[in-house]
Amino acid sequence: MTSQPHAQSQGSHFFVLTVEKPGLASATSSGSYTPPPGATRLDAFNVLYAELTGSAPALNRANVVFFSLEPNQV
Numbered sequence: 153m154t155s156q157p158h159a160q161s162q163g164s165h166f167f168v169l170t171v172e173k174p175g176l177a178s179a180t181s182s183g184s185y186t187p188p189p190g191a192t193r194l195d196a197f198n199v200l201y202a203e204l205t206g207s208a209p210a211l212n213r214a215n216v217v218f219f220s221l222e223p224n225q226v
Contacts, residue, residue: 166224169200171214179204179211184224196221 163184172178181204187196205211
């Protein structure tokens with residue numbers, strides 16, 4: 153059985169980001185993301201980190217435990 157990819161409905165890259173405030177809170181976010189033209193890996197990281205840590209006050213200035221950003225393809 154074959155399946156059709158749904159890349160058109162997803163971002164160009166897949167990411168996983170885990171942050172932690174030791175002893176207080178931790179969170180992991182994953183999904184697809186399409187950086188704007190000319191954006192760097194650092195630009196993408198800063199956007200994704202800000203979104204994740206901005207979602208909960210306990211995550212403000214959290215340490216990065218893991219970050220991966222790869223092309224969203226098989």
